[in-house]
Amino acid sequence: MQSGLKPEQEEKESLNNIQQKIQNSPETLNREGADREGADREGADREEMEPGFGMRLRRALGKVESIYTLIGLLLMCIVLSFMHPAFLSMRNFSNIFLQASINGILAIGITFVIISSGIDLSVGSILALSGIVTGNALSGGMPLAAAVIFGMLTGGACGLFNGLIITRFNMPPFIVTLGTMSIARGLALLSTNGGQIYGFDAKFLFIGQGKIAGVPMPVVILILLALLSSFILKYTRFGRYCYALGGNMETARLSGISPTLYLTLIYTLSGVTAGVAGIVLASRLSSAQPIAGISYELYAIAAAVIGGTSLAGGTGTVFGTIIGALIISVIRNGMNLLNVNSFLQQVVIGSVIILAVMIDSFRKRNRS
């Protein structure tokens, strides 16, 4: 790194870069084009260097992993706005984001796991357990900040448990997290004897029900977590290692990356985000429920997959995942506005998941 830049400056610059990556404007590509000219002293790929506008646009679009998902989301919004006048209202949009926030927070953690070619089925149950633990702590008189941290640590501990069992005993993540899904749910039910915890004070309720500058707090938390995790994935060693481990575990190991350490960290992280989701949900509902978040793991996985994170590992972005969560939310919201039968909604959402993965696999086949 050049000595002239101060760390803060560097960081700000990096954050700008994220935004650039998220939008992935043609300018970014042009810069790459310039670099390419430098690399290509032999001029092996002349035609590659001066692409026409259409070609460049197509390449720019192709480079954004989740561009088709984004287009899909926009199309959906356009269609729905014609079908129902209330759809485009500010209030409804705020609603959609609010609905997407819990799923989105869970899906961020899951994205890390899936990028590293794992799976985490336990997040829905961890969400419930963390909510209960936080609720218990609050009603036991623990200060707000401590209770929230305690709840997050509970989630982290569950994730750590997943990670340690998976790496130390070399067990398939599917099975281990399936087990944890039941264990965490059981613990949540045990600790309240099946009942729920309520009667929180206003400060705690602000987390799920408050607003900052008109934006609901859960959405603020989602956006902050999304920015932070995008940054981690792109600009930290940990993030890079997630891709490397998911792309090729053995290459990563031979390159000096410890799968044991990093996979454990990844599952722990997924546990922590589930913990955050649990706290936000408890606050939003004004009650911590041991049966909260049942089958949420599936929607979180769906959000990641719709957003272009491949279950084979090695690819994926948090941006895509957020789009995926929004798509699920928009479909739900739209169908509610149009009075579609809620049972039918399940059928539609399931079909969208399959469609999204199909489109993705077609794209991959076309590329190769």
Place this chain on the structure above:
Amino acid sequence: MSVTIPPVVEMEHISKSFPGVKALDDVRFSVFPGEVHVLLGENGAGKSTLMKILSGVYTKDSGEIRIAGDPVELHNVKDAMHQGIRIIYQELNLLNNLTVAENIFIGEEPRTRGIIDWKKMFTESQKLLDGLNLSIDAHQKVSELPVGQQQMVEVAHAVSKEAKVIVMDEPTSALSSKEIKELFTTIRKLQKRGVGVVYISHRLEELLEIGDRVTVFRDGQYIGTRNVREEDGSIKIQLNDLITMMVGRSLDQQFPKVKFTPGEETLRIENLQTEEKLRGCSLSIRKGEILGLAGLMGAGRTELARAVIGADRITGGSVYRGGKRLRIRNPGDAIAQGIGYLPEDRKLHGLVLELDVAKNITLTGIKRIISAFCLSLKKERKEALNLVGELRIKTPSISQQVRYLSGGNQQKVVVAKWLFANSDILIFDEPTRGIDVGAKVEIYRLLNTLVEAGKTVMIISSELPEILGMCDRIAVMREGNIVKEFLRADATQDAILKYAIGAEA
């Protein structure tokens, strides 16, 4: 051989291109019933590609295939099987936890009223095995058999379906000399039944023993076909001719070896042992020299490298660097000591194919682009561009996924990765496997450059010409031991092979 019988397989004017490579350029090939036709050529000569076209794995771009005189189009593997063409790949395609009989009849289990007739399956398989004089029990699980016998199961599997032609792709690469003899006995049996055998190999000595005719390919082109024997059965062919046909140029041109004066010892391995394979290996490598590690497949060469870098657990022995004993428990420790391993299978063990060129290059030495806990992508680009230029890696950009690069350029990316990690001891496992002949020379030049720059280089290779052409010193491994060391001047292909197969004395 009577000429009036038409060949069972004739391939003419066959061409096939892959992105960036012309794998086959207007080649021809034929097999008569009861003939062993050896297909000879270096790696990348196009042998396997032609056979994959014959077995329906690839489709030809142009040309004609005739089976027993009739033109056919082979669109997929099924078509080829239907025509009686069987291929036995170098890597065996058996289901290890099933029995021999199940493997032989896989997909075509004998059935009565829809239910598998196990009794019939076992008796038929046993009959088949006995008919080939194989002492294999059809009830045994494949995983319990030694490799040589597993290969025979593949042969039996192939024969079970009325094969007219059996293609064997380097069948002996994993076999002991005794197992090779057994294989040859079986091949002769097949010949008597009128089966045409295509035998792919680059081992000349086997060709003299088993072949009737030999065809040589080079760089995807047909070079020529010769009869191995005279009418009376005596050997007619000149090995030197074949070598010239295969190589097409003198060894000096192919291996641009530059000699440096060796300096001090950089790496010493003492009595290294692993549970699985190594039985106490000792070696010493000096700066400025290239050490070659020769031996048959399965001799323990890759295992030795993996033990040195901490990828496999060692049960005894030690590794020294500059006289200092190293504690290496995992690949990370080896990297910290400047030891890099460039694995045989680049795609599986050397690269992350989904990541781009830059990210692959910086993966091992990622510390170098970290400042204030963050990756500097700017520095990453700069460093990657430098290495891409220095090693002349041909890629449209450093943001290109490595999966789209050619084999030679992928190998260069792996080299760049270890250079970026500041490794000064580099262990190359089969450095030119799967690389075009032209690109090979470039890799050899690169090896010279590395040595010149003060790196220590060790090459594990199954290609003796490569070992002889590039190495200053050659260690031969057999069954987990280092059985012999040669200086470049004393080494010959014959001598190395003798030690490798255990026929010295």
